[in-house]
Amino acid sequence: MAIFGKKTANDERILPEHIGIIMDGNGRWAKKRMLPRTAGHAAGSENFKTIARHCNKLGIKYLTVYAFSTENWRRPKEEVDAIMDLLRKYLKDSTNFKSENIKLRFIGELDALPEDIKELMKQAEFDSKDATGLVVNMAVNYGGRAEILHAVKEIANEVKNGEKNPEDLTEDDISAKIYTSEQSEPDFIIRPSGEYRLSNFLVWQSAYAEFWYSDVLWPDFSTKDLDKALEDFNKRNRRFGGV
Numbered sequence: 001m002a003i004f005g006k007k008t009a010n011d012e013r014i015l016p017e018h019i020g021i022i023m024d025g026n027g028r029w030a031k032k033r034m035l036p037r038t039a040g041h042a043a044g045s046e047n048f049k050t051i052a053r054h055c056n057k058l059g060i061k062y063l064t065v066y067a068f069s070t071e072n073w074r075r076p077k078e079e080v081d082a083i084m085d086l087l088r089k090y091l092k093d094s095t096n097f098k099s100e101n102i103k104l105r106f107i108g109e110l111d112a113l114p115e116d117i118k119e120l121m122k123q124a125e126f127d128s129k130d131a132t133g134l135v136v137n138m139a140v141n142y143g144g145r146a147e148i149l150h151a152v153k154e155i156a157n158e159v160k161n162g163e164k165n166p167e168d169l170t171e172d173d174i175s176a177k178i179y180t181s182e183q184s185e186p187d188f189i190i191r192p193s194g195e196y197r198l199s200n201f202l203v204w205q206s207a208y209a210e211f212w213y214s215d216v217l218w219p220d221f222s223t224k225d226l227d228k229a230l231e232d233f234n235k236r237n238r239r240f241g242g243v
């Protein structure tokens with residue numbers, strides 16, 4: 001059984017409650033094999049399924065994956081279309097999540113997505129709403145700053161309507177308006193592929209998250225790599241600014 005959050009007297013294994021993953025390196029993975037970049041995304045999408053299943057088995061509560069950023073629209077149309085098709089394929093096959101007892105949620109500026117994908121997302125959220133296992137947040141057309149801006153706009157409206165007083169605002173007011181407001185904040189962010197940036201991922205939520213980097217490209221990031229990362233997380237002494 002996973003022990004979340006803090007060390008216990010008998011020093012049992014601590015697992016993160018909420019893992020965030022930046023699924024990076026698909027393009028390089030494909031290039032190394034002289035394949036089109038889209039093949040890298042296809043392999044990355046398969047690996048997402050494997051890693052989600054593993055997180056579920058371990059008893060992790062939340063997994064947030066960066067599937068498509070607000071900046072990714074700048075990629076060639078063919079590549080954007082291929083990523084959207086992978087999403088379609090994943091969502092159309094409900095065995096991907098239903099038979100895994102995985103609850104799916106989507107975060108980001110979803111309005112801008114193709115209509116059929118929005119419908120599939122709604123359906124997948126509905127179909128998986130009673131699942132009791134891992135909650136997967138798929139970040140699609142997501143940007144951390146845009147998410148904060150979205151929260152601030154909602155609060156500004158509440159102030160305008162006289163529901164809130166600016167002097168009384170606290171960090172909790174912003175936390176209550178972000179996409180993952182009902183969940184614990186990510187305590188472990190993983191970025192494979194040798195990059196050391198947050199890239200606008202879960203900017204508000206990861207204020208106290210532990211980071212883990214690896215040179216392995218996402219399609220090659222195995223359950224063993226995840227176990228290694230979790231072992232590392234277990235060893236870290238998380239003090240939240242205290243001593």
Ligand code: FPP
Pocket residue numbers: 023024025026027028029041042044045048066067068069072083086087090
């Ligand atoms: C970053 O690698 C990855 C992306 C921009 C897309 C990630 C999308 C998927 C893994 C598929 C989504 C679908 C599902 C069902 C989860 P990169 O292309 O920037 O890699 P590079 O840095 O090596 O070029």
